[in-house]
Amino acid sequence: MSLATATESDAVDLLMSSIICGAQFDAALGCMMSFLEQEGLVGARAASGRLKPYSPRHDPAGWTPRLPEKEWLPLTGQIYRRDGYLCAYCKTVDGQFEIDHIVPVTRGGSNDPDNLCVACKPCNSSKGDRLLSEWHGRYK
Incomplete structure (x- = not known):
């Protein structure tokens, strides 16, 4: 998938799957930013790379599930x-x-x-x- 042809659903799907599996987050973020720029929802500040990509503070694999x-x-x-x-x-x-x-x-x-x-x-x-x-x- 090319970033230039990213659609909203492509960006959201890639971003959500990368959050769940922890892979390709930078690509997903780039895809989402490309879409937002195309739609005029973000300006030069976001495109300049000043946004820090999300990374979880702790490994979610070790979490204890919530009790009912x-x-x-x-x-x-x-x-x-x-x-x-x-x-x-x-x-x-x-x-x-x-x-x-x-x-x-x-x-x-x-x-x-x-x-x-x-x-x-x-x-x-x-x-x-x-x-x-x-x-x-x-x-x-």
Whole structure:
């Protein structure tokens, strides 16, 4: 397929398949950019090559699948009862709480109760998918 003759469906198909299989991403991105330029949806800035191609932060092959809701909800209740409504990181008792994976699922963590803790929303959001050794608290 030539980039000059790329259609919208060609660009989308190539881009989506490259994201799924991790191959030919640069070609897919070039095809998509070619289409967007043809349609006048991007200007000289995008064509100048200043866009950084996407690459995942972590290998998705090691991810733990999401638990079904009927298994996740009882597990979260167990964690809230075990830890109380107290953020494991900043020790606050106020605010909206969430369940955090201490070792993120994207980094090989599991849904085992030993890898779960209660976290306030600001701490959980600021920690993201970092390990505790990479994250030094939301106030630092």
